[in-house]
Amino acid sequence: SQKIEQNSEALNIQEGKTATLTCNYTNYSPAYLQWYRQDPGRGPVFLLLIRENEKEKRKERLKVTFDTTLKQSLFHITASQPADSATYLCALGYSTLTFGKGTMLLVSP
Amino acid sequence: GAVVSQHPSWVICKSGTSVKIECRSLDFQATTMFWYRQFPKQSLMLMATSNEGSKATYEQGVEKDKFLINHASLTLSTLTVTSAHPEDSSFYICSARRGSGGRDTQYFGPGTRLTVL
Numbered sequence: 001s002q003k004i005e006q007n008s009e010a011l012n013i014q015e016g017k018t019a020t021l022t023c024n025y026t027n028y029s030p031a032y033l034q035w036y037r038q039d040p041g042r043g044p045v046f047l048l049l050i051r052e053n054e055k056e057k058r059k060e061r062l063k064v065t066f067d068t069t070l071k072q073s074l075f076h077i078t079a080s081q082p083a084d085s086a087t088y089l090c091a092l093g094y095s096t097l098t099f100g101k102g103t104m105l106l107v108s109p
Numbered sequence: 110g111a112v113v114s115q116h117p118s119w120v121i122c123k124s125g126t127s128v129k130i131e132c133r134s135l136d137f138q139a140t141t142m143f144w145y146r147q148f149p150k151q152s153l154m155l156m157a158t159s160n161e162g163s164k165a166t167y168e169q170g171v172e173k174d175k176f177l178i179n180h181a182s183l184t185l186s187t188l189t190v191t192s193a194h195p196e197d198s199s200f201y202i203c204s205a206r207r208g209s210g211g212r213d214t215q216y217f218g219p220g221t222r223l224t225v226l
Binding site for chain 2: 004034036041042043044045046049089094095096097098099100101102
């Protein structure tokens with residue numbers, strides 16, 4: 001069955017550093033991979049979508065890579081800020097989404 | 110643009126009662142709406158997909174007679190949890206998609222916290 005793995009342990013970093021979150025998947029060959037931000041008690045907010053033929057996508061301080069050989073996506077936040085603290089979800093697919101459990105990011109001042 | 114609302118944001122009910130949750134796309138017409146459920150520290154799990162004017166498609170393991178979905182208009186879908194039990198307590202999130210053919214991303218609502226006593 002399809003499986004998506006995101007680090008269940010929270011990632012703690014200092015303000016100004018680059019946060020890197022990982023999404024690994026098995027038994028799946030998604031044409032699209034998406035990243036969402038979820039704050040406690042709130043619905044997910046779409047951040048970035050990357051296609052299988054794209055290696056990298058950027059949006060302001062965000063960068064996503066997609067390695068279909070390794071079956072892995074990396075999500076980077078540069079110059080992190082305390083306001084970036086949230087849970088970040090990886091989702092595979094486009095029409096129907098399969099989500100990972102997410103990784104909590106804590107950025108301390 | 111692309112705002113999705115849910116009502117109520119939270120609800121507490123007694124076991125055996127039914128609860129209706131509304132999902133509205135406020136500034137666009139949603140041909141497809143999705144309903145998800147999320148337990149604490151778990152991923153969002155897709156429950157069903159609904160297209161306006163047709164019956165919802167339920168994911169495996171989701172009881173269609175217990176979770177009634179109605180998508181009567183292009184801006185409104187409702188999820189009714191019938192005869193709710195404590196194990197139905199969860200965070201229910203809807204999403205809406207513009208356009209057809211899967212050419213647009215999903216926009217999520219803020220979620221509804223259901224607690225069944």
